Amino acid sequence: MTSPLQQKIKITGPSMVTANRTSDGVVIYRTAQQGWSASLSDAAIVRTSDEARALLNEANADDVGAIGAYIAPVELKEGGEIKPGNLREHIRSKGLTIDLLPA
Amino acid sequence: MYAYDELDRTLINERVSEFRDQVKRRLAGELTEDEFKMLRLQNGVYLQLHAYMFRVAIPYGTLSSKQLRALARVARRYDRGYGHFTTRQNIQFNWIKLAELPDALADLAEVGIHAMQTSGNNMRNVTSDQWAGVAPGEVEDPRIWSEILRQHTTLHPEFSFLPRKFKIAITASEHDRAAIKVHDIGLRLHRNADGETGFEVLVGGGLGRTPFIAKTIKPFVPGRDILSYVEAILRVYNQYGRRDNIYKARIKILVHELGIEKFAREVDEEWRQMDGGGLTLDHSVIEEVRSRFSYPAYEKLPHMPDELKQAAHDPLFERWRKNSVAPHKVQGYSIVTLSLKPVGGPPGDATADQMDAVADLADRYSFGEIRVGHEQNLALPHVAKRDLPQLWKALDRIGLATPNVNLVTDIIACPGLDYCSLANARSIPIAQELTRRFANHDTAEMIGRLHINISGCINACGHHHVGHIGILGVEKNGEEFYQITIGGRADENAQMGALIGPAVPYAEVADVIEDIVEAYLALRDRPEELFVDTVKRLGVEPFKERVYATR
Numbered sequence A: 001m002t003s004p005l006q007q008k009i010k011i012t013g014p015s016m017v018t019a020n021r022t023s024d025g026v027v028i029y030r031t032a033q034q035g036w037s038a039s040l041s042d043a044a045i046v047r048t049s050d051e052a053r054a055l056l057n058e059a060n061a062d063d064v065g066a067i068g069a070y071i072a073p074v075e076l077k078e079g080g081e082i083k084p085g086n087l088r089e090h091i092r093s094k095g096l097t098i099d100l101l102p103a
Numbered sequence B: 001m002y003a004y005d006e007l008d009r010t011l012i013n014e015r016v017s018e019f020r021d022q023v024k025r026r027l028a029g030e031l032t033e034d035e036f037k038m039l040r041l042q043n044g045v046y047l048q049l050h051a052y053m054f055r056v057a058i059p060y061g062t063l064s065s066k067q068l069r070a071l072a073r074v075a076r077r078y079d080r081g082y083g084h085f086t087t088r089q090n091i092q093f094n095w096i097k098l099a100e101l102p103d104a105l106a107d108l109a110e111v112g113i114h115a116m117q118t119s120g121n122n123m124r125n126v127t128s129d130q131w132a133g134v135a136p137g138e139v140e141d142p143r144i145w146s147e148i149l150r151q152h153t154t155l156h157p158e159f160s161f162l163p164r165k166f167k168i169a170i171t172a173s174e175h176d177r178a179a180i181k182v183h184d185i186g187l188r189l190h191r192n193a194d195g196e197t198g199f200e201v202l203v204g205g206g207l208g209r210t211p212f213i214a215k216t217i218k219p220f221v222p223g224r225d226i227l228s229y230v231e232a233i234l235r236v237y238n239q240y241g242r243r244d245n246i247y248k249a250r251i252k253i254l255v256h257e258l259g260i261e262k263f264a265r266e267v268d269e270e271w272r273q274m275d276g277g278g279l280t281l282d283h284s285v286i287e288e289v290r291s292r293f294s295y296p297a298y299e300k301l302p303h304m305p306d307e308l309k310q311a312a313h314d315p316l317f318e319r320w321r322k323n324s325v326a327p328h329k330v331q332g333y334s335i336v337t338l339s340l341k342p343v344g345g346p347p348g349d350a351t352a353d354q355m356d357a358v359a360d361l362a363d364r365y366s367f368g369e370i371r372v373g374h375e376q377n378l379a380l381p382h383v384a385k386r387d388l389p390q391l392w393k394a395l396d397r398i399g400l401a402t403p404n405v406n407l408v409t410d411i412i413a414c415p416g417l418d419y420c421s422l423a424n425a426r427s428i429p430i431a432q433e434l435t436r437r438f439a440n441h442d443t444a445e446m447i448g449r450l451h452i453n454i455s456g457c458i459n460a461c462g463h464h465h466v467g468h469i470g471i472l473g474v475e476k477n478g479e480e481f482y483q484i485t486i487g488g489r490a491d492e493n494a495q496m497g498a499l500i501g502p503a504v505p506y507a508e509v510a511d512v513i514e515d516i517v518e519a520y521l522a523l524r525d526r527p528e529e530l531f532v533d534t535v536k537r538l539g540v541e542p543f544k545e546r547v548y549a550t551r
């Protein structure tokens, strides 16, 4: 996956803005209420590049609360459920894909 | 062990309180992330996918039991109960909270551990042979020189703002366990015809996007001149090294562009003009550093104690001994490698409980000393042979007696996409699957020495270029793919592996590796011919035919 840090703002499908919380690094998502949530289901969904840029700018303005904000794809399921749009975001939202102790 | 002096302790403590203040200001919003980033990187703090990552230096891979317990405490108190030993004699914690980092640093400072020189464009932790000071036939303990370089370069202005990070490794043995040929500067300690000790100096090695094997620029630099000579290299690098393009900034690129002869001439010219530059080492300075390394009071012990003769009847013990125990320079003692590569486990990880247990075992059996090697395993450097059977049982109980050192399951792997924000693909689950496929020790022994190295992106933290089999994660249309190379090696005959065919998807990697190993077993001309030697003799083609014919 090309590092999202280098990406141009041009989205091709539903997207969200994600970052890490400054105090503890926890993965967070930008909400529609101009805040952050640790749950992907609370993420504000954007559908155009302009919306995405606006959401990202808003997120970046909160330099105290969050670091490294970027836009990432999501998949929208029937009934409005939000799923991560790629493996990287899947791992960020669900955690490691490995067992920590030997099987 | 090395005893830090007052200066070091003061420096470390000052750094902790400085960082505590910086974190406080960051959390209060007085420092922006842009301003803070460089400060945190100078203290080993990165941002990964899920959290901050904290990288702590283990200079030349030597730890006391007290220090290892402190690392265990950090893992337990501030992290999730484990740490990851890396290929550059560092340990990483993956889940540290920024707000708690100053406390973690302070706890480590109490035992003389810090995170300086673990990130940023400076002189990184000077690494060395994990068997330094105990390997038979060693010229002298290379850590004395690592320490001299460490003292000179730590926070030295000229080394703190280099065009790019800078890595030095030192070995003093015939067999290079420190991978000096893939470092910016590699130093090989040896004796010249007059019996004087000095260094063969190699420059311009490195992995990453543009891999190079280091080349010799001077066959012999006397020990007393090594600081001035390294300084001359750094000056030439600082003068010509590219700061405009991060991908071209490493010294390897400069050496490649200037050519090794011209580079060597420039360095020699600079060195001549410096005329020592006040850096010529007095005998007394070298001896002062030497005197700070203490060696255990070894006993006079028999070469073959009764305990060992008896234990030899146990085939499981014998298997472990043959695999994990190496000769020591002192009769009656051994060097014991502790495999951090259990079947199904993430390579290089150790739990806090394991660290504590190893610290206790080090106190009981290894004069309180532990070593960390670039293969991501630990070692107990001074174990009396009579204690081997007891030690083995104790290690087995904590899952650290897997008899797979240097075998196919002794895999080097970077954190990959499970942790790392730069990753293209996962590394750890690939390693885990491979250890399951080759879990049978008889099979692994039959295959013999075989190093598999895995990186999750081109930065090559997992040394994939120099793995006998190298696996590199790439991305194709959002999917994880892996390029596979064979024939690389990291020792004194270091060389880059060659690509065996098109990249394969995640699900097929383990199958392909099995096929490569099968091909080797069919192609080797006798059981003693190592995998790398078969590749060297036959080239990549016969492997490619066998592996890709059916795909």
Ligand code: HEM
Residues within 6 Å of the ligand: B046, B047, B048, B053, B085, B086, B087, B088, B092, B164, B167, B182, B205, B206, B207, B208, B209, B250, B413, B414, B415, B420, B421, B422, B459, B460, B461, B462, B463
């Ligand atoms: C957040 C985690 C990490 C980040 C961001 C990171 C970043 C990088 C980057 C950017 C490079 C390429 C440098 C260059 O070519 O100029 C590199 C190389 C390297 N890193 Fe890492 N790394 C990480 C974790 C690790 C780990 C876990 C290890 C050890 C297992 C490691 C050891 C190395 C080594 C040995 C090299 C290649 C040697 C060379 O410098 O040529 N790094 N890393």
Ligand code: SF4
Residues within 6 Å of the ligand: B414, B415, B416, B417, B420, B421, B422, B423, B424, B455, B456, B457, B458, B459, B460, B461, B462
């Ligand atoms: S090789 Fe790439 S994926 Fe692996 S740790 Fe280094 S930067 Fe991360």
